[in-house]
Amino acid sequence: MRAFFTQLTITAITLLAIALPGFCGSLDDYYLNAFSEQPAGSAVQKAVLFQTAAPGEQAQCGTPLKHGLSRDWNRLEAATQKVLAKQLAAPVLSGDKKDVTSLTSPSGKFLIHYTTAGVDAVPSISWVQTVAQTFDDVAAAYSARGWRLAPTPSVAPYDVYLRELATQRLYGQTTSNQQLASAGFANAYGSYMEIDNNFTDSIYTGANGGPFSPTQSLQITAAHEYHHAIQYGYNYYFDIWYAEATSTWMEDELYDSVNQLYNYLPAWFSNSTKALDQTVGSDATSSGAGYSRWIFNRYLAEQHGIDTVRAAWEKLAGQSNNGADVVMAPVLDSLLATTYNSSLGSEVFGFAKRVYTGAWGSGAASHPQDLNLIHPYTATATLSNYPASLTSTLNHYSFAFYTFTPSASVSALSIAVNKTSGISTALFKKTSGTITEIAANSSGNYSVAGFSSLNAASDEVVLVVVNKSSTDGHQAAFSTNGSAAAVSEPSSTPSTSGGSGGGGCFIATAAYGSYLHPQVQLLRDFRDRQLLTNAPGRAFVALYYRFSPPLADFIAQHESVRAVTRVALTPLLFTVIHPIAAGLIAIMLLGSAYLSVRRRILVQTAVGNLVAIRAKM
Numbered sequence: 001m002r003a004f005f006t007q008l009t010i011t012a013i014t015l016l017a018i019a020l021p022g023f024c025g026s027l028d029d030y031y032l033n034a035f036s037e038q039p040a041g042s043a044v045q046k047a048v049l050f051q052t053a054a055p056g057e058q059a060q061c062g063t064p065l066k067h068g069l070s071r072d073w074n075r076l077e078a079a080t081q082k083v084l085a086k087q088l089a090a091p092v093l094s095g096d097k098k099d100v101t102s103l104t105s106p107s108g109k110f111l112i113h114y115t116t117a118g119v120d121a122v123p124s125i126s127w128v129q130t131v132a133q134t135f136d137d138v139a140a141a142y143s144a145r146g147w148r149l150a151p152t153p154s155v156a157p158y159d160v161y162l163r164e165l166a167t168q169r170l171y172g173q174t175t176s177n178q179q180l181a182s183a184g185f186a187n188a189y190g191s192y193m194e195i196d197n198n199f200t201d202s203i204y205t206g207a208n209g210g211p212f213s214p215t216q217s218l219q220i221t222a223a224h225e226y227h228h229a230i231q232y233g234y235n236y237y238f239d240i241w242y243a244e245a246t247s248t249w250m251e252d253e254l255y256d257s258v259n260q261l262y263n264y265l266p267a268w269f270s271n272s273t274k275a276l277d278q279t280v281g282s283d284a285t286s287s288g289a290g291y292s293r294w295i296f297n298r299y300l301a302e303q304h305g306i307d308t309v310r311a312a313w314e315k316l317a318g319q320s321n322n323g324a325d326v327v328m329a330p331v332l333d334s335l336l337a338t339t340y341n342s343s344l345g346s347e348v349f350g351f352a353k354r355v356y357t358g359a360w361g362s363g364a365a366s367h368p369q370d371l372n373l374i375h376p377y378t379a380t381a382t383l384s385n386y387p388a389s390l391t392s393t394l395n396h397y398s399f400a401f402y403t404f405t406p407s408a409s410v411s412a413l414s415i416a417v418n419k420t421s422g423i424s425t426a427l428f429k430k431t432s433g434t435i436t437e438i439a440a441n442s443s444g445n446y447s448v449a450g451f452s453s454l455n456a457a458s459d460e461v462v463l464v465v466v467n468k469s470s471t472d473g474h475q476a477a478f479s480t481n482g483s484a485a486a487v488s489e490p491s492s493t494p495s496t497s498g499g500s501g502g503g504g505c506f507i508a509t510a511a512y513g514s515y516l517h518p519q520v521q522l523l524r525d526f527r528d529r530q531l532l533t534n535a536p537g538r539a540f541v542a543l544y545y546r547f548s549p550p551l552a553d554f555i556a557q558h559e560s561v562r563a564v565t566r567v568a569l570t571p572l573l574f575t576v577i578h579p580i581a582a583g584l585i586a587i588m589l590l591g592s593a594y595l596s597v598r599r600r601i602l603v604q605t606a607v608g609n610l611v612a613i614r615a616k617m
Helices: 002-023 027-034 043-049 063-071 078-088 125-144 214-234 240-254 260-269 291-304 308-316 328-340 344-357 368-373 506-512 518-531 535-556 559-577 579-616
Strands: 100-104 110-115 158-163 170-179 189-196 381-383 389-394 398-404 413-419 423-431 434-438 446-448 460-467 474-479
Touching: 027 063, 027 078, 063 078, 063 170, 063 240, 078 170, 100 125, 110 125, 125 158, 125 214, 125 240, 170 214, 189 214, 214 240, 214 260, 214 308, 240 260, 240 291, 240 308, 240 328, 260 291, 291 308, 291 328, 291 344, 308 328, 328 344, 344 398, 344 423, 344 434, 344 460, 389 398, 389 460, 413 423, 413 460, 423 446, 423 474, 434 446, 460 474, 506 518, 506 535, 506 559, 535 559
Parallel strands: 110 158, 158 189, 381 398
Antiparallel strands: 100 110, 170 189, 389 474, 398 460, 413 446, 413 474, 423 434, 423 460
């Protein structure tokens, strides 16, 4: 048995050693892997370390990845740059030279590049003409709304390439290519665009909420991607979550009849405890990052007018952040304070209440004919056994819904609340479809009369909890027994996803070089799903936020320390990805250690007995 455990332990350690290089992947490995230029590695490494994308993941926009590569270019090794240079260069379309040509749009603003041969071949010349006219329509619509159109060198036509992108599960992607400060802003950049060549593949026609025609997919892609081109004209260093939220919102503003964007909402509403500015990664359409945040722009437009969003980009145009993306949350907060006498926290609180009540406006900014397409809220937890108590810990600019199911044993529902400084709460009662907000008393607690008489099948009481601050870890404790648990203020360190903040995963971000790195995303998810859901975990996160920022700054400045940190994080990452395997390895190691100690004790006992016997002789 001892030999078996020894062999098993050696095997486990060997597998981890083989896997180690992959876990210690740098920023170079992240981009090589993201663009399918896999770093050298064994099949065992890939099987152990890399998680497979969720089946049926929706097609999305390739701009976030291209934007990150361009921004991080000078941080990559020369060999990596050589491999990935093609990702930032104008694409080469399939076919011979005679097959590749271009068409200028009727307005002269766009140059559509296409081919009639090979994998990128267009279905017909009339389709290319449709593409050209669609982009003209998009540019005219943006110009009429006061947006600066995408800058180009010497006011040349904007380049659009028609390519086969379905295999990459992309609608399109926009890539910056040169600084054009003469366009009016210091960080204005030109760009070019790639979109799918026909939009006939099932990932487009059968996308959630479909079926969608190729023309409809073309329309929303043109509206979406050209707004990215406009964004580069305002400030190259934009925060990706807001770039995607704005481009997605503009799909509905320009092509209201398509309505695909409504199907992004459940991913956010079922993950509402994730921050408003959650990092946009490869899982964005399923996690709700970026794309689903478009409806927050609709809320701002309802509250302050449709020009509010453009004003945010105009304010961003004058910002700089030492070569890193400008974090958008403070920009929004400043705009709302100086122009609209509000704050980002207040707007997030109002938005969270609107998500529950469904009381969207009736003006043009609200698209009233489509209000039935807005998905309802998703309860974070449902309480039905009383007395009940719970502590909620929230990320910055996030919210949660706690549903209280009516009970015949509770005639009047009393809810005591303790909360930290960044938390606001609201209570609603729904009776026969009518929703009423219940005011808190002077102590911040709530009382709901007639709770037992509510219909358990259709009526409810819902507590909305919102972290209005820029800091993770604010808490609300509530109870129906008259006394809520104590709460503690979190670290004052703001936690945002823009730039290199990593949403609070400071050390991992410093070690791996990017908050978009898959390993950093894994650790963020582990924090949200495992640590922030219990008191010991929340205490650990609060301690981490207090002491990790200065350590992360030191790690980021020394490549050798970054490498050591990645090695140190390996056991944790392996445990997060493969908890069962990690548990088995731990059992094997403990078993081996136990057998080793037991053998040593037996040997020592035997020696002691032998000495005793000889002493008696």
